[in-house]
Amino acid sequence: xxxxxxxxxxxxxxxxxxxxxxxxxxxxxxxxxxxxxxxxxxxxxxxxxxxxxxxxxxxxxxxxxxxxxxxxxxxxxxxxxxxxxxxxxxxxxxxxxxxxxxxxxxxxxxxxxxxxxxxxxxxxxxxxxxxxxxxxxxxxxxxxxxxxxxxxxxxxxxxxxxxxxxxxxxx
Amino acid sequence: xxxxxxxxxxxxxxxxxxxxxxxxxxxxxxxxxxxxxxxxxxxxxxxxxxxxxxxxxxxxxxxxxxxxxxxxxxxxxxxxxxxxxxxxxxxxxxxxxxxxxxxxxxxxxxxxxxxxxxxxxxxxxxxxxxxxxxxxxxxxxxxxxxxxxxxxxxxxxxxxxxxxxxxxxxxxxxxxxxxxxxxxxxxxxxxxxxxxxxxxxxxxxxxxxxxxxxxxxxxxxxxxxxxxxxxxxxxxxxxxxxxxxxxxxxxxxxxxxxxxxxxxxxxxxxxxxxxxxxxxxxxxxxxxxxxxxxxxxxxxxxxxxxxxxxxxxxxxxxxxxxxxxxxxxxxxxxxxxxxxxxxxxxxxxxxxxxxxxxxxxxxxxxxxxxxxxxxxxxxxxxxxxxxxxxxxxxxxxxxxxxxxxxxxxxxxxxxxxxxxxxxxxxxxxxxxxxxxxxxxxxxxxxxxxxxxxxxxxxxxxxxxxxxxxxxxxxxxxxxxxxxxxxxxxxxxxx
Numbered sequence: 001x002x003x004x005x006x007x008x009x010x011x012x013x014x015x016x017x018x019x020x021x022x023x024x025x026x027x028x029x030x031x032x033x034x035x036x037x038x039x040x041x042x043x044x045x046x047x048x049x050x051x052x053x054x055x056x057x058x059x060x061x062x063x064x065x066x067x068x069x070x071x072x073x074x075x076x077x078x079x080x081x082x083x084x085x086x087x088x089x090x091x092x093x094x095x096x097x098x099x100x101x102x103x104x105x106x107x108x109x110x111x112x113x114x115x116x117x118x119x120x121x122x123x124x125x126x127x128x129x130x131x132x133x134x135x136x137x138x139x140x141x142x143x144x145x146x147x148x149x150x151x152x153x154x155x156x157x158x159x160x161x162x163x164x165x166x167x168x169x170x171x
Numbered sequence: 172x173x174x175x176x177x178x179x180x181x182x183x184x185x186x187x188x189x190x191x192x193x194x195x196x197x198x199x200x201x202x203x204x205x206x207x208x209x210x211x212x213x214x215x216x217x218x219x220x221x222x223x224x225x226x227x228x229x230x231x232x233x234x235x236x237x238x239x240x241x242x243x244x245x246x247x248x249x250x251x252x253x254x255x256x257x258x259x260x261x262x263x264x265x266x267x268x269x270x271x272x273x274x275x276x277x278x279x280x281x282x283x284x285x286x287x288x289x290x291x292x293x294x295x296x297x298x299x300x301x302x303x304x305x306x307x308x309x310x311x312x313x314x315x316x317x318x319x320x321x322x323x324x325x326x327x328x329x330x331x332x333x334x335x336x337x338x339x340x341x342x343x344x345x346x347x348x349x350x351x352x353x354x355x356x357x358x359x360x361x362x363x364x365x366x367x368x369x370x371x372x373x374x375x376x377x378x379x380x381x382x383x384x385x386x387x388x389x390x391x392x393x394x395x396x397x398x399x400x401x402x403x404x405x406x407x408x409x410x411x412x413x414x415x416x417x418x419x420x421x422x423x424x425x426x427x428x429x430x431x432x433x434x435x436x437x438x439x440x441x442x443x444x445x446x447x448x449x450x451x452x453x454x455x456x457x458x459x460x461x462x463x464x465x466x467x468x469x470x471x472x473x474x475x476x477x478x479x480x481x482x483x484x485x486x487x488x489x490x491x492x493x494x495x496x497x498x499x500x501x502x503x504x505x506x507x508x509x510x511x512x513x514x515x516x517x518x519x520x521x522x523x524x525x526x527x528x529x530x531x532x533x534x535x536x537x538x539x540x541x542x543x544x545x546x547x548x549x550x551x552x553x554x555x556x557x558x559x560x561x562x563x564x565x566x567x568x569x570x571x572x573x574x575x576x577x578x579x580x581x582x583x584x585x586x587x588x589x590x591x592x593x594x595x596x597x598x599x600x601x602x603x604x605x606x607x608x609x610x611x612x613x614x615x616x617x618x619x620x621x622x623x624x625x626x627x628x629x630x631x632x633x634x635x636x637x638x639x640x641x642x643x644x645x646x647x648x649x650x651x652x653x654x655x656x657x658x659x660x661x662x663x664x665x
Contacts, residue, residue, distance in 0.1 A: 072600030
């Protein structure tokens with residue numbers, strides 16, 4: 001049967017399997033809970049069990065549906081077009097930009113990690129000329145940093161080196 | 172009826188400081204709403220950090236202005252770029268873009284703006300009249316009634332949206348599961364955090380919304396398609412209406428309001444349906460005149476319906492704490508950030524605040540009309556920003572918002588994971604609103620369920636033991652079954 005399935009159907013089956021797995025994890029985690037002694041009638045396990053079971057049953061039905069040809073149609077792109085083939089390279093470029101921001105922002109600071117993220121995402125989405133993207137990234141991220149930290153008093157990290165210097169000065 | 176609280180609220184929102192916040196919110200809201208790729212829900216989420224450091228009244232006033240500003244901005248993109256920022260603007264784009272191509276962009280923008288103002292003003296008045304009455308009814312509701320209302324919201328939104336009911340309910344279940352993460356308030360048990368202390372307080376709904384919309388959309392575009400620089404329709408002269416345009420617009424504005432407001436109050440899944448109904452009605456009444464070539468009625472009606480729907484959604488939100496659309500769900504989380512819980516008690520405990528908010532909605536709506544019509548040409552310039560930079564900028568704002576809420580690596584990585592989930596939802600036709608509703612409303616629904624059984628001492632049928640809950644569940648069953656059976660009945664008849 002698998003040889004007859006299109007790539008899109010296979011992808012959707014993998015996604016549906018992930019949803020099924022998410023349901024299993026919810027049920028498994030709920031079963032592991034150690035509840036304190038209480039007079040509660042609906043305990044902390046009831047709702048998670050119900051949600052886990054619903055997720056497992058529905059994703060199973062959906063899995064069967066996909067096998068029978070009920071494939072999900074991709075959403076349209078506002079201001080763009082959906083292509084017939086996926087672009088994994090561009091996807092990982094954008095994802096890499098986001099992951100590095102999440103992991104590095106507290107270490108290298110908002111301006112550096114934000115600039116890398118802006119640069120990689122703009123590149124992945126089709127911006128041309130790397131030097132131009134780099135300049136725009138740096139200017140926009142710096143402006144956002146100043147606007148939020150000075151204007152709105154929202155604390156964004158400047159980077160580990162600067163904070164170390166401040167500590168030494170104070171000491 | 173006693174109008175004193177409303178007048179006091181209006182006076183509060185008219186102080187110089189509050190007017191300035193209203194003005195700033197209007198400008199920011201329109202600015203973000205104009206940008207293609209951003210609907211009101213995402214626009215509001217992105218601007219949430221701007222209100223973090225303000226005191227609640229100023230923040231909510233600014234927020235009300237942002238809310239109407241984003242709604243207004245969406246129509247500009249639809250008309251000038253043929254790129255509706257959200258489902259509610261799709262109908263506006265059909266005739267509005269054709270009007271713009273025929274050199275009538277000014278009239279299309281004006282009828283959209285004035286129609287939005289008229290609908291917003293009427294709907295806010297209805298909100299002021301209706302919400303306290305519903306809140307009074309809400310005070311009599313018991314936990315099982317509240318649970319029934321939440322189930323109604325879950326059921327209708329999941330059934331109406333998306334390519335199939337199954338996909339809608341899977342999206343909801345996943346949202347409910349995400350809402351479970353963290354410490355259970357009732358028992359102190361840690362659920363689904365796998366020992367990670369960073370997740371003890373759960374995942375912030377703002378992080379979920381921003382990630383699933385902004386990150387999800389950017390990753391989806393990168394992986395599945397490409398951006399095309401859209402052709403912006405030329406706009407000459409001023410945004411105003413001729414005498415004939417006024418004559419053709421005022422009735423559609425009122426009809427659109429009449430359709431939009433009730434559908435906002437009921438959990439019917441957002442503004443898609445009322446704008447479609449308004450467009451169809453106007454087309455039928457015009458007997459095809461100009462429709463398909465740029466009929467002003469086709470812009471006036473749906474725009475009014477869209478705005479009235481948005482204001483209507485505030486009724487169940489403020490009076491019952493029940494969001495009926497993604498945008499309303501975002502507003503709920505904005506209230507929660509100030510430890511304010513919308514619901515029947517809001518009108519008792521925070522009367523001054525809620526009436527100031529309603530007053531601010533009036534003022535924000537008026538400011539929008541006064542400021543934006545002359546500034547349309549300035550907003551148009553925003554549409555010239557190259558789209559890759561625009562998306563990167565949106566992600567930057569999303570990153571600031573997420574970081575301001577949760578500064579841990581775990582929190583940010585969870586946001587990225589939810590972004591990937593948002594991408595996959597778009598790829599495989601799963602609706603996003605049920606997921607958001609599940610995350611935001613799920614924990615509250617669980618509290619009400621547990622309370623209901625605790626009060627009834629475990630009576631098995633307690634969930635259907637009040638007339639109100641029976642009516643609500645019957646309405647839910649009808650809302651799901653009738654649309655499925657209707658085509659079969661119609662087929663049999665014909």
